[in-house]
Amino acid sequence: MNKSLTTLAVILGIIFVALAIYYWATPADSLLSFMPGFIAGSSIIHVKHGIASLLLALALFIYAWFASAKKVS
Numbered sequence: 153m154n155k156s157l158t159t160l161a162v163i164l165g166i167i168f169v170a171l172a173i174y175y176w177a178t179p180a181d182s183l184l185s186f187m188p189g190f191i192a193g194s195s196i197i198h199v200k201h202g203i204a205s206l207l208l209a210l211a212l213f214i215y216a217w218f219a220s221a222k223k224v225s
Contacts, residue, residue, distance in 0.1 A: 162213070165216065169209045172202040172206040179197060
C-alpha cells in the first residue's frame with residue numbers, strides 16, 4: 153500500500169509541475185475553459201495559480217521522498 157501511494161504522489165507531482173508551467177506559459181483566455189483562472193478575452197498570466205501548483209507538487213515530492221525512506225530500527 154505504501155509503495156502505491158508513493159508512486160501516486162510522484163505521478164501527481166509531475167502533473168502539477170506540468171500544470172504550473174502551463175499556467176505560466178498560457179494567457180487566461182487560452183486556458184482550457186474548465187480550468188480555474190479562465191477569463192474570456194483576457195491576456196493576463198496567472199502567476200499565483202502556477203506558484204500554487206508548484207508548491208503542491210513540491211509537497212507531493214517531499215511526501216514521496218519521506219515515504220520511500222528506509223526504516224531505521
